[in-house]
Amino acid sequence: MKSKMLKHAACALSLSLLTSLGSARAAPDMVVVGYGGAGQKAQDVAFFQPFSASDGSRLIQSEYNGEMARIKVMVDTGSVDWDLVQIEGPDLMRGCDEGLYERLDWQALGGSAQLIADAAQACGSAALVWSVAIAYDTDKLAPGPASWADFWDVKRFPGKRGLRKRAVYNLEFALLADGVPVDQVYAQLATPQGVERAFAKLDQLKPYIQWWEAGAQPAQWLAAGDVTMTSTYSGRVAQAAQAGSHLALVWPGSLYGMDYWAIIKGSRHAGQAKRFMAFANRPEAQVKYVEQIPYGPTNTEAAARLDPRLAQWVPTAPQNLAGALAMDVAFWVDHGEELEERFNAWASR
Template identity: 40%
Template structure:
């Protein structure tokens, strides 16, 4: 081999090794804290061990501006991100996410309602539920809309400082059936109706912004009843002996969803990771660590009966429920958020 040929060979080999390394690594970005720790134990670490693909992790707080800056500059360093449904729809519409090829992941028909979006797929299900402090109430609530009943359940109530879920519960409390909620909320009259219902208890509301807050507000007695994420309440009951009650009737189901940022450098590895987490044998692993349900219907059989009763997707907890409408919030979220912020500040 002459010197010129040697240089060509070395350059080719270096390029091949670089490409191989890139294809065999990926960065998964989630919300940090306890959730990401549990996701790492359930998904990231086992996947890396089974596949030989190096998995790095990063954290974010859902800020689309950061994702936009990456994609527009061409310096995308994330390969899989955990997004909520409404953010996924907004980011997809703005061209910040890849449109998923479900033939590389899972049959959409095998997933629960609401877990399939064009640019995101649900990996776990959580719920906004009604939580309460039984030591502070004479009566036991039995539906999420009881949060509006100040006569039977007097005291402060706590809500997420967001229109998402809040407006839905307001309409259900005003007599709208769950299956009609988004149909009504799509109209100006429906939005007015939701805010009018909220006006009836506004003076009694304590707002929360972080998921760990409602259990603490209920434990301390600052609020006696409130909307909360089931995983946070379950964790407080198990680890802090909070003794809080949970009402599943009327729950609103949401999802942690995987998306691939537009311009990801390691899309093959990203698809392998997502497919792994949605394999029937693996999808319920997160439920061992936190009270989040699997999104693959058949994965429920891998959950113990003791654990199943604490999950949003357990059949006995889904007798009356609403699934967050990601398309609705993707389209109407900015406008309703602005109106909600104005209403809160008045």
């Protein structure tokens, strides 16, 4: 959900920030690994510091970009130096099946009745609801784009386009740009013809694409004028807009899903990690998080407590869900490896 920037940041109070596995190995405290940037700073304020204070325990933060291979090596070698990680839905499901994560007892965690659908998983507890949408600068585009078809229209809207360098998201957006209705996107992608159609559509835009890999890049590129429009995690642009920028989001055709907290199999601090999960699911903690960065809460009570002016930026607000596409996690579990491999080969050509 999801920020993915690898950059250094200072942590206050008793929390330390580590940016390398070597540093984590020396740590006697629970190591929590997220995606860095503004999202992790918000987690620090809403979750990490308050949890440490209430639990009477220490935790250490580190950052990564979702590298599953690194986690697999830890588990396979029995040298587990991270404890709790933020992970995307497809990677959580694959890793759970492969035995990379501890299975959860939801009754011991306080139950899941207040959580939204799919937030409570066998190996994961949802951290947030994210959305990937089109962003643009209203000072530079008026009128702006209204759809992925507009995103692909380089004649009407000349200039570079920012896209995340992954198959996931982009294949869905390509089909939406090619006129596939929202409710038929994954049925199309499940066929060889649908995959060919998506890549053919990406071919049309490829000369204009500027690939982003860190969540902070889209807003930075828009501000600098490097791209005319870009896909982006909604929370980053919402935060920039709240700070006074003139960036806007196009919610129809946005793709939404969840990131999860997962405990790496063999963690030496599994008990502490489970207490953290229970703490992070509390409505008051989630409201505080959304106030820091407007991703969607996973606790229904938290969602009901949000100020309407804040709720307009949240992916799960009713008006923002209209015309949006829910990520099909099972599809990416089944097909992600082959599609990412094909995408990487295509992008490198």
